[in-house]
Amino acid sequence: MSAAKKKSNATATKAPSAGDAIDDFQQTPINAGLSREDKCKLYRTILGIRRFEERSLQAYNQGKIGGFLHLYIGQEAVAAGVVSLMEENDHIITAYRDHGHALAVGMSMNECMAEMFGKHTGCSKGKGGSMHFFAPEKNYWGGHGIVAGQTPLGAGLAFALKYKGLKGCCICFLGDGAVNQGSFMETLNLVSLWGIPVVFVIENNGYSMGTSLARSSAEENLAHRADGFDIEWDVCEGHDVFEVREYANRAMSRAREEMKPFLLEIRTYRYRGHSVADANHEKYRTKEEIEEYKKNKDPINVLKEQLVADGSLTEESASKINLEVKTEADAAAKFAEQSPVAPRSEIQTDVYWEVDNDTNNSLKGTYFFND
Amino acid sequence: MPLITYREAIKQALDEEIQHDENVCIMGEEVAQYNGAYKVTEGLWEKYGDKRVIDTPISEAAFSGLAIGASCLGIRPVVEMMFMSFSYVAIDQLFNNASFCRYMSGGLMNVPIVVRGPANGGTNVGATHSHTPENMVANHPGLKVVCPSNAYDAKGLMKTAIRDNDPVFVMENTLLYGEKWEVPEEEYLIELGVANILREGSDLTIVAHGRCAMIALKAAKMLEEQHEISVDLVDLRSIRPLDETTILESVKKTGRALLVEENKPYCGVDAQISHLIQLKAFDYLDAPIHRVSAIDAPQIYAKELEDWQIPNEERIIEGALKCLA
Numbered sequence: 161m162s163a164a165k166k167k168s169n170a171t172a173t174k175a176p177s178a179g180d181a182i183d184d185f186q187q188t189p190i191n192a193g194l195s196r197e198d199k200c201k202l203y204r205t206i207l208g209i210r211r212f213e214e215r216s217l218q219a220y221n222q223g224k225i226g227g228f229l230h231l232y233i234g235q236e237a238v239a240a241g242v243v244s245l246m247e248e249n250d251h252i253i254t255a256y257r258d259h260g261h262a263l264a265v266g267m268s269m270n271e272c273m274a275e276m277f278g279k280h281t282g283c284s285k286g287k288g289g290s291m292h293f294f295a296p297e298k299n300y301w302g303g304h305g306i307v308a309g310q311t312p313l314g315a316g317l318a319f320a321l322k323y324k325g326l327k328g329c330c331i332c333f334l335g336d337g338a339v340n341q342g343s344f345m346e347t348l349n350l351v352s353l354w355g356i357p358v359v360f361v362i363e364n365n366g367y368s369m370g371t372s373l374a375r376s377s378a379e380e381n382l383a384h385r386a387d388g389f390d391i392e393w394d395v396c397e398g399h400d401v402f403e404v405r406e407y408a409n410r411a412m413s414r415a416r417e418e419m420k421p422f423l424l425e426i427r428t429y430r431y432r433g434h435s436v437a438d439a440n441h442e443k444y445r446t447k448e449e450i451e452e453y454k455k456n457k458d459p460i461n462v463l464k465e466q467l468v469a470d471g472s473l474t475e476e477s478a479s480k481i482n483l484e485v486k487t488e489a490d491a492a493a494k495f496a497e498q499s500p501v502a503p504r505s506e507i508q509t510d511v512y513w514e515v516d517n518d519t520n521n522s523l524k525g526t527y528f529f530n531d
Numbered sequence: 532m533p534l535i536t537y538r539e540a541i542k543q544a545l546d547e548e549i550q551h552d553e554n555v556c557i558m559g560e561e562v563a564q565y566n567g568a569y570k571v572t573e574g575l576w577e578k579y580g581d582k583r584v585i586d587t588p589i590s591e592a593a594f595s596g597l598a599i600g601a602s603c604l605g606i607r608p609v610v611e612m613m614f615m616s617f618s619y620v621a622i623d624q625l626f627n628n629a630s631f632c633r634y635m636s637g638g639l640m641n642v643p644i645v646v647r648g649p650a651n652g653g654t655n656v657g658a659t660h661s662h663t664p665e666n667m668v669a670n671h672p673g674l675k676v677v678c679p680s681n682a683y684d685a686k687g688l689m690k691t692a693i694r695d696n697d698p699v700f701v702m703e704n705t706l707l708y709g710e711k712w713e714v715p716e717e718e719y720l721i722e723l724g725v726a727n728i729l730r731e732g733s734d735l736t737i738v739a740h741g742r743c744a745m746i747a748l749k750a751a752k753m754l755e756e757q758h759e760i761s762v763d764l765v766d767l768r769s770i771r772p773l774d775e776t777t778i779l780e781s782v783k784k785t786g787r788a789l790l791v792e793e794n795k796p797y798c799g800v801d802a803q804i805s806h807l808i809q810l811k812a813f814d815y816l817d818a819p820i821h822r823v824s825a826i827d828a829p830q831i832y833a834k835e836l837e838d839w840q841i842p843n844e845e846r847i848i849e850g851a852l853k854c855l856a
Contacts (some may be wrong), residue, residue, distance in 0.1 A: 350594065
C-alpha cells in the first residue's frame with residue numbers, strides 16, 4: 161500500500177491522496193468498471209510477458225540470443241497496468257528492460273523474439289537487439305540502452321503533444337538507478353518549467369545493477385526529488401496491477417487534463433539479475449529476500465488469486481491462458497530460429513531517411529565511406 | 532544583390548523556415564528574449580512569440596533530447612548551441628539518440644532536427660570554448676554536418692538542413708557572423724553534398740571548409756601574386772555527405788593537394804580526405820598531400836599564439852610551397 165505523503169506546498173493541484181485508505185484497489189472507479197474480459201486480458205498480458213521472458217532466457221542460455229538480456233520477471237504488473245490505461249494520444253518510452261512494455265503495447269512475441277535472435281524478421285530487423293524494441297505505430301518509442309537517456313526523449317514526445325494541441329501524455333519509464341543521472345534531473349526541471357504532460361514512472365526494483373538503493377541514493381524516497389522541481393509525485397506498490405492502474409490513472413489523467421508532469425514511483429522487484437550476465441545477483445541480496453517476494457508478491461499469483469476470488473477466472477481458465485501464452489512463446493522461439501538473418505546489404509540501410517527514401521536530397525555526395 | 536552579414540543570412544533562413552512550416556521552432560539558451568548570445572535570432576521571438584522561439588535553461592542534454600523526442604512526432608526543432616563546445620554535455624542525446632534511433636528501430640523512426648551554433652577557435656577564449664567537432668559528428672553514421680564559409684552558403688544550407696528529414700549539424704563561426712557577402716533576396720536552397728569551387732586554378736588544389744575556406748581564398752590570391760601559383764580552391768560546404776567527385780576532379784587536374792581545416796589534425800576531416808585522394812587519384816599525384824590544421828594541442832588562450840595555432844594565410848602559403856617543392 162502507498163506510504164506516500166504529499167508535499168506540503170499547497171499551490172499545485174494534487175491528486176486525491178486516498179492510497180493509504182484503500183484496501184481493495186479492484187474497487188476504485190478506474191478498476192471497478194473493468195469487465196471480466198478486461199481482467200482476463202490483463203492476466204494474459206502479465207503471464208505472457210513472464211512466459212516470453214522465460215523462453216528467451218532459455219534461448220540465451222542456449223547461445224541463440226547474444227548481447228545482454230535484461231529480464232523484467234517480477235515487474236510485469238507495472239508495464240501491463242500502466243499501458244492498459246493508454247489512450248489514443250498517449251505515448252510510452254522506456255529503458256533497456258523493455259520486453260514487458262513492448263508486449264504490453266501489443267507487439268508480437270514473434271517480432272520481439274526474432275529481434276533478440278538478431279533476425280531480419282525482428283521488430284528492428286536485428287539492428288537493435290533486446291534493449292532496442294520499437295513500435296512507433298503503437299506509440300511505443302523504445303527501448304533505450306543508456307541509463308536515463310530516454311528521459312529527455314519522453315519529455316520531447318510530450319512536448320510535441322502540447323505543441324500540436326493534442327490531449328495526451330507520454331509515460332516515460334526509468335529505473336531507480338536512472339534517477340541519479342544528470343540528464344533526468346535536467347529534464348525534471350525542464351518539464352516542470354514548461355508544463356509538459358509527461359509522467360515519469362520510476363520502476364524501483366531496489367537495485368541499480370548490483371548496488372542497492374541505500375548504497376546509491378542519498379534520499380531513498382526517490383519520488384521526493386520531485387519536490388525540488390515543483391512536480392507532483394506519488395508512490396505505490398507494483399505487484400498488484402489494480403494498484404498500479406489506480407495510481408497511474410491519477411498521474412496520467414492529471415498530465416492530460418492539466419498539462420503538467422508527474423513523478424510516480426512504483427516499488428517493484430526483479431527476480432533475476434540486472435542482466436543474465438549478472439551471475440552475482442544472489443550475492444548483493446539474499447536468497448530469502450527473493451523468495452519472500454516471489455511467495456507473497458508475485459504479480460501473477462496476486463492477480464490470479466484476485467480474479468479467481470471474484471469469479472473472473474477459474475483454475476481451469478487460468479491454466480488454459482497459461483498454456484496458450486507458453487505455446488505462443490515457444491512458437492516465437494521457433495519462428496526466430498527459422499527466420500533468416502538480414503542480408504549484408506542491410507547493414508547500410510536505415511541510417512539516413514533521405515537515402516532510404518531515395519529523395520532528391522540524397523542524390524548528391526557520398527554518405528558512406530567503406531574503402 | 533544585397534550585401535548582408537553571415538548572421539543576418541542565418542536569421543533570414545530561420546525566419547523563412549518558421550513561416551514555411553508550422554512545425555519549425557527554435558530552442559536554445561538566450562535565443563528568445565535575449566535575442567541570442569550572438570544575435571543570430573534577434574527579433575524572431577518578438578515576431579513569432581513563445582511557441583516558435585523558446586528560451587531554455589542551461590541544460591543541453593535535456594533540451595537536445597527533448598528536441599529529438601519532439602521530432603519523432605513531426606516537430607522540426609532547430610536547436611541552438613551557444614557554442615558547439617557545449618554540445619559535449621549532450622553527447623549521449625546527440626550521438627546516441629539523434630544518430631542511432633533510426634537505425635536501432637530498423638528505420639521506423641527518423642529525427643528531423645537541426646543542431647546549429649558556432650564551432651570555431653580564434654576568439655581568445657581558451658580550450659573549452661573552441662571546439663570544432665565536425666569530424667566527431669561526421670564519425671557518426673546517421674548524422675549529417677555542414678560548415679558554411681560565407682553568408683550565401685549559410686542561408687542556403689540552413690534552409691536545406693531544416694527541411695531535411697535527418698539530423699543535421701550546422702557548424703557556424705563567430706568570426707564570420709559580422710562579415711558580409713552578397714545574398715539574393717529571392718528564395719534559394721543549397722543541396723547537401725555539393726562542394727563549391729571558390730577559385731579555379733591549375734597548379735595546386737586546396738580543399739578547405741568553414742572559415743578556413745575564406746582564409747585559403749586570401750592565401751590563394753597571395754600565392755598567385757607572390758609565387759605565380761595557380762590554386763584550385765574547393766570549399767567542401769558539406770562534410771557528410773561529402774562531395775568526393777569535386778575533390779577528385781580538382782586533384783586530377785592539378786596533381787597536388789593541400790588540405791586546410793581548423794580541426795586538430797589527428798583523425799580530422801582531412802585525414803579522411805587525404806585517404807580518399809590517395810585511393811582514388813593516386814596516379815595523378817605529383818607530390819605528397821600536405822595538411823594545414825590547428826597545431827596539435829588544446830586551444831591556447833594567448834591571442835598571438837592562438838592566431839598562429841589555427842590556420843592563417845602565412846601557414847597556408849607555407850603548406851602550399853611544400854606541395855610545390
